[in-house]
Amino acid sequence: MIKNTGTARAAAGTAEVHPARISGVGRVLVAVYGVLALAATGRSFVQIVGRYSEAPVAYTLSALAAVVYIVATIALIRSGSGWYLVAWITISFEMLGVLVVGLLSIVDPQLFPDDTVWSVFGRGYLFIPLVLPILGLWWLAKHRPTRGATA
Amino acid sequence: MIVWFTTVQVAVAVIAGVLCIVLGFAGRKPSDLSLGAVALVELLLIVQSIVAIVAPATGNEPVGNMLEFYTYLVSALILPIAAAFWALVDRSRWSTVVLGTAALAIAVMVYRMQEIWTTPVG
Numbered sequence: 544m545i546k547n548t549g550t551a552r553a554a555a556g557t558a559e560v561h562p563a564r565i566s567g568v569g570r571v572l573v574a575v576y577g578v579l580a581l582a583a584t585g586r587s588f589v590q591i592v593g594r595y596s597e598a599p600v601a602y603t604l605s606a607l608a609a610v611v612y613i614v615a616t617i618a619l620i621r622s623g624s625g626w627y628l629v630a631w632i633t634i635s636f637e638m639l640g641v642l643v644v645g646l647l648s649i650v651d652p653q654l655f656p657d658d659t660v661w662s663v664f665g666r667g668y669l670f671i672p673l674v675l676p677i678l679g680l681w682w683l684a685k686h687r688p689t690r691g692a693t694a
Numbered sequence: 695m696i697v698w699f700t701t702v703q704v705a706v707a708v709i710a711g712v713l714c715i716v717l718g719f720a721g722r723k724p725s726d727l728s729l730g731a732v733a734l735v736e737l738l739l740i741v742q743s744i745v746a747i748v749a750p751a752t753g754n755e756p757v758g759n760m761l762e763f764y765t766y767l768v769s770a771l772i773l774p775i776a777a778a779f780w781a782l783v784d785r786s787r788w789s790t791v792v793l794g795t796a797a798l799a800i801a802v803m804v805y806r807m808q809e810i811w812t813t814p815v816g
Binding site (some may be wrong): 567568571572574575578581582585586589594607669 | 695739762766769770776780784786788789791799802
């Protein structure tokens with residue numbers, strides 16, 4: 544624990560040579576992603592265990608969303624250009640998901656009889672599912688992996 | 695659930711959350727104060743767990759979806775532990791902000807738990 548203290552602080556001071564992608568305020572982004580991954584997983588767990596037969600397609604989508612949030616969280620933490628690409632793909636998928644499902648849930652509410660994380664642009668989650676991918680994509684664009692920083 | 699106890703939990707979680715976020719942005723690393731505030735939130739959640747288990751036997755019957763309720767409760771119990779673990783591994787000021795984020799998330803979750811407890815399954 545004490546050993547980690549030293550390396551983490553040294554790394555925070557020299558972000559350029561630091562192998563981990565996320566440092567500074569970006570760690571809060573990772574934390575919020577983690578919370579959202581937990582929320583999405585919890586919701587899809589309840590839907591699938593409790594009443595899967597009611598809306599199998601919507602609930603499968605919920606589970607897929609949960610998995611994507613988990614992968615995005617991991618991809619943000621891990622370094623290397625491979626993970627960087629994974630982060631782009633998963634966060635873009637979330638952006639698309641919240642926009643498409645958000646719009647459809649307003650235009651044709653019958654398509655989504657039960658709420659998902661993305662319904663009405665994530666209203667049930669304080670619109671965090673809408674804001675987070677924007678911040679995530681912005682963060683990724685600002686922090687391209689440096690050459691040789693693969694771990 | 696007990697309404698006044700829910701109110702206490704939400705209030706404590708909001709205060710702890712705002713406190714930690716302010717401390718974090720002020721540049722403070724996780725301290726006894728910030729970790730203690732989140733520990734208090736966790737302690738209240740443990741009491742809440744006992745209340746949730748005992749309440750039905752004392753006439754305080756939940757009418758809502760208990761699977762959903764306990765998913766929230768278990769998730770809420772995990773959050774402070776995960777955030778505190780993070781704070782001990784990564785001793786930067788952002789860990790203090792992370793502690794606050796977890797506390798605010800718990801405030802929302804406890805509020806939702808009260809709703810679920812009292813809303814009949816439809």
